[in-house]
Amino acid sequence: MGWFKRLKDGIITSTKDKKEAPDGLWYKCQRCKAASTLKEVRENFHKCTRCNYHIRIGSHDYFDLLFDGEYTEIATDIQSEDFLEFTDLKPYKDRLEAARKKTDLDDALSVAIGTVEEKPLVVAAMDFSFIGGSMGSVVGEKIARAIDYALTERTPLMIISKSGGARMMESAFSLMQMAKTSAKLSQLAKAGVPYFSFMTDPTTGGVTASFAMLGDINFAEPEALIGFAGPRVIKETIKKDLPEGFQTSEFLLDHGFLDFIVDRKDLKTRVGELLRLF
Amino acid sequence: MIFLDFEKPLENLYEQLEKIRQVGEQGDIDVSEMVQELEDKITNQRKEIYANLTGWQKVQLSRHPERPYTLYYIRHMCDTFVELHGDRRFKDDKAIVGGLGSLGGQNVVLIGHQKGVNTKMRQYRNFGMANPEGYRKALRLMKLAERFGHPIVCLIDTPGAYPGIEAEERGQAEAIARNLIEMAQLRVPVICVVIGEGASGGAIGIGLGDSVYMLENTWYSVISPESCSSILWRSWDYKAQAAEALKLTPDHMLEFGLIDGILQEPVGGAHAQPEEMAKLLQRHLQKTIAEFQDMDPDARIARRIDKYSKMGHYAAKPVTVAQPEEEK
Secondary structure, eight states: OOSSOOSSOSOOSOGGGOSOOOTTTEEEOTTTOOEEEHHHHHHTTSBOTTTOOBOOOOHHHHHHHHSSSOOEEEOOSEEEOOTTOOBSSSBHHHHHHHHHHHHOOSSSEEEEEEEETTEEEEEEEEOTTTGGGOBOHHHHHHHHHHHHHHHHHTOOEEEEEEESSBOGGGHHHHHHHHHHHHHHHHHHHHHTOOEEEEEEEEEOHHHHTTGGGGOSEEEEOTTOBBOSSOHHHHHHHHOSOOOTTTTBHHHHHHTTSOSEEOOGGGHHHHHHHHHHHO | OOOOGGGHHHHHHHHHHHHHHHHHHHSSOOOHHHHHHHHHHHHHHHHHHHHTOOHHHHHHHHTOTTSOOHHHHHHHHOSEEEEOOOOSSSOOOSSEEEEEEEETTEEEEEEEEOOOSSHHHHHHTGGGOOOHHHHHHHHHHHHHHHHTTOOEEEEEEESOSOOOHHHHHTTHHHHHHHHHHHHHTOSSOEEEEEEEEEEHHHHHTTOOOSEEEEETTOEEESSOHHHHHHHHSSSGGGHHHHHHHTTOSHHHHHHTTSSSEEEOOOTTOTTTSHHHHHHHHHHHHHHHHHHHHTSOHHHHHHHHHHHHHTOOOEEEOOOOOOOOOOOO
């Protein structure tokens, strides 16, 4: 007879209710709280293995998912500068430096060329981890250069949006990037070079109101937040709760602003199909 | 007369002037000399105040309740004007107005944001905040202008595109984006002037053109100073600081090469002498239309796109020299 008596049999905290998962090995889903190993998540196209939540990933993850193998980055010789000497609670200069250090990226967008199912494609993909994926002069210029490349080589263009909108710290410069990117896209449309706009969580503000909504084909990942005004701003304006599912990919598809929604695991196949159909 | 907080010294002078005038009317004292003296003082004081306006003061002036709006200008500038309504898809937006007009004998299409002149009308005009159908009406009118070879005039004055549930359902973002891509390729001259507030996507949604001018006491920015304060400073109290940080005045915008010029307002602002302002605006529009009208349409479009392609400021990335690997 033992000195201690177990009152309840078995471990009673299920894995999903466990308070923390150690970094480096485990991924705890933001939505369903289920834990999976990082390896499992990676093999599942960076999605939760239980609820299929599409984890926010970066530009280079998308390049790896899409391209057949090797790809070449272009327009890598520019970076943002605090031209306006913008200071709120923190100087923009410091924000830029911190973002570069944290992400190892030049800015919130990278452009790469490669092939998808053996068809050439230019992909410009955004990084939310770089100041909320905000669009400033560098993002606008990189998109312009991606369009120039697509025009010269007559190669289709795909832009993967993931952004909170325009970058406030570049004030009117960032606003004018809406005009700049749209004006450049008008050249692409005129030349008859296809442009695919792929929206991921989140795509809002000036990005949605310029290049993201202008694809020959507009499509999105499931359950992404896509809109013009942010949900908080709308809620404050109308002083009412927002309906469930408002501003999701499914909402936009239903209202006629998307051609289809694609699961990340089918992304490459779908883009390959599109490339063959144009 | 409505005085803004920084116009207080003027208000005091006007009060004094009024008192002296009353004295003059009641008694037999000749006050004309004193009146003259005060009027000179007012003129000088006004010049002084208006010569050194801060960003936030320009924002306040752009929202002055007596400031003329689009329809005021149109009625004072055009010999004939027929307002046209509706986007042919959903409804007629009251926050953006437009129609066919004659400007000094030249047929044009005029489009602009419209604010209300009193409480009831402000609601009717949704405070100048357009829904998607407003932008789609604007595009419909621009296409009409293109079809008949009429130059397009866009007058910008909005605190932003309306952030509402229905606006999102009907594609606010798509409507603005569509205008941008279509305006870039319009085969007729597109002449834009910021006459009041130039807030964000709502402003640029009718603001991509061959020539973009700003009136002297207006602003243009990616976000209103209030929202900027609320997001970056996490409080509504830093709007004056935000206005400075955003560098949103016409002088800054011209210095940055983001607009093509500034149109001076009469002393005391457009609201002090609205008829004079309308004359100045008309002269500017006719001159600018003449400047762009004879250009070959393809060359004009190429010039327009080229102008926007150059907008942006960035630095060359410092070249990192690869460290030679140490031999092992």
